[in-house]
Amino acid sequence: MWAFRAAILFVAAIFVAAVAFFVFAWRSEIPKEEVAAEASFSPELVAKGAQLAALGNCIACHTVPGTPAFTGGLALPTPFGTIHSTNITPDRETGIGGWSEAAFERAMRDGVDREGNHLYPAFPYDHFTRVSAEDTHALYAFLMTRVAVRAEAPKNDLPFPLKFRPLLAGWKLLFFDRGELEPDSAQSEAWNRGRYLAEGLGHCGACHTPRNAFGAEDPDRHFGGGEAEGWQAYAINRESKAPIPWDEQSLAFYLRNGWHEFHGVSRGPMAEVTGNLSLLPDSDIAAIATYVTSITGDPTPERSERAARLREQFEGDRLEQIADSQSSAVSTAGGGSGEAIYLAACASCHEGRRRQPFGGLNFELSTAVNAPNPQNIVNVVLFGLPPADGEASAVMPAFRHLLNDQQVTDVLAYMRERFSEEPPWSGLGEQVANTRSGAYKVTVRPSDGIERAPHNVGAEEE
Structure with a gap:
């Protein structure tokens, strides 16, 4: 009898806890607003919202x-599954056309959508909650003046129980x-302005901070390096x-132009960031730099x-940018296969004297060669750097069809040994093979990152 009563009490306790959690997690629906998409906003407010949307990428x-x-x-791949x-756009059925400003602000500040569903933190509301009401209003004005397009997003591909959104209240x-x-x-x-921009809409830590087993940023390693879309977001704290x-x-300079002579060009997701930052005033760019x-x-x-x-070695050692300004002063001393591949495929650009951003960065200046994870330089060697659309830009050929996995591994191992004081990368060959095969989504x-992100795409005449 005692065991039976204990079991009943245990089940009752579980039931009460479950009810309490549902009450804690529940959020009410905000009814659709019929005139939300027809609201009138001043051109100045919409222009400010455009800058904020660019900052938020x-x-x-x-x-x-x-x-x-x-x-x-x-599709946004995460360690827990794919989120779409x-x-x-202000489409009433599939977009946010029926969202009141209160509903939009709740999504930004609390991570809850209009219907009362908790949002996955792939939408970085843990940063957007820092945005002021004034800036949220401007961002709302910008989005509500885009062209309304009917487009239903695919369902998220998440395992049970992660599909159960109330669990996010616990997170x-x-x-x-x-x-x-x-x-x-x-x-x-300037520091406070930069902090507001970087920690709020800029959400720099979403990529540049490592995450724990639950997908939350590690506060003890703020800006200590993370990953996004198959790329490493380098550490930008003391671990740089x-x-x-x-x-x-x-x-x-790098944030404004997408390159710097001692750091190379932006690529991967960072290319889109620097491309969008072109809308921000110089004062905001300088403030972000001050804070970071x-x-x-x-x-x-x-x-x-x-x-x-x-600096002494590389400062001023640049020719004027002309078509035939590549020249190499590299040694042709004998060495292994990695050196031979480097001399044949890499040296003429990366040890030439052609100026950035069109010439290759000397690898003695390369963060990629010195990074603890070689993923970025693996990506660039395999997939190259495609040209910008309709303008002069940095470009690099892809070598995935010219070099096999062993050759890529050899040349990268050689570069690590020659240009870095760091120890050899472990598991490099496997990482190259997995990147080429698509096991790592890149x-x-x-x-310039803006093959799909010019500021006027999707905009109405204003």
């Missing part, structure tokens, strides 16, 4: 290449810190492996000494 996740902007459907982005309880950032009175106005450390001027480099901090004396040597973009 909204078009990158909410657009499938070759389809109308902001119509969703892009939603249509955020939020553990990892979600809601609310705007308070300015730090001990810091400058950039041979010449970033400073405010170099980072601001404050986290990067001052380099150690050893790094500073090495950087000084590299998104490849041109260096």
Whole structure:
């Protein structure tokens, strides 16, 4: 009898806990608003919203290449399954055309959609919650003045129980810190502005911070390096492996132009970021650089000494940009197969004197060669760097059809040994094979990143 009563009490406790959790997780539906998409917004407000949407890189996740902007459907692979982005055009049936501003603000600030469903944090509301009400209003105005397009997003491909959205309330309880950032009175106005942009709509940490087993950013390794779309987002804190450390001027130049002579060109998802940042004023770009480099901090004396040597070696050693300005001063001394491939396929660009961004970065300056994970340089060697559409840009040929897995492994191992003071990469051959086979999903973009993201795509006449 005692065991039976204990079992009854246990079941009752489970039932009460389940009911309590459902009450905790439940969010009400916000009814559709019939006039939401017809609301009138000033051109100045919409223009401000366009800048904010560019900062948030909204078009990158909410657009499938070759389809109308902001119509969703892009597959976002995660360690837990594939999530598809939603249509955020003002279409009433498949987009946000019936969303009131209150519904939009709740999604941004709380990660809950109009119908009351908790959103997966692939939509980075843990950053967007930092956005001010004023900026949220401008972003809403911009999206509501796009062309409405009917487009139903595919269903997410997630295993049980992750399909059960109320569980996300538990994730939020553990990892979600809601609310705007308070300015730090001990810091400058530029620093506070940069922090607001980078930690809010810019959501830099979403890619550049490692995540724990539950998919939440690790606060103890803020900006310590992460991954996105098959690329490594390098550490941009004190763990940075950039041979010449970033400073405010170099980072601001890179964010504005998508390249820097001591750091190379942006690629992968970062190319789309720098492409979209072209809409922001110089003051905002400078503020982001001020904030991020404050986290990067001052380099150690050893790094500073090495950087000084590299600057002296490479500063000013550039020809004017002309068609035949590639020349190589590399040694042709004998060596292994990796060196032979490097000399034949890489050296003429990467040890020539053609200026950035059109000449190849010397690998002594390469973060990719010094990084703890070789994924980025594997990607570039296999898939190249496609040209921008209709303008001069950085470009690199893809070698996946010219070099087999062993040859790619050999040349990368040679480059690591020659140009880096770091230990050899482990598992390099397997990583090359998995990248080529598609086991690692890699998104490849041109260096300007805007093959589908010009600011006026999907816009009405304004």
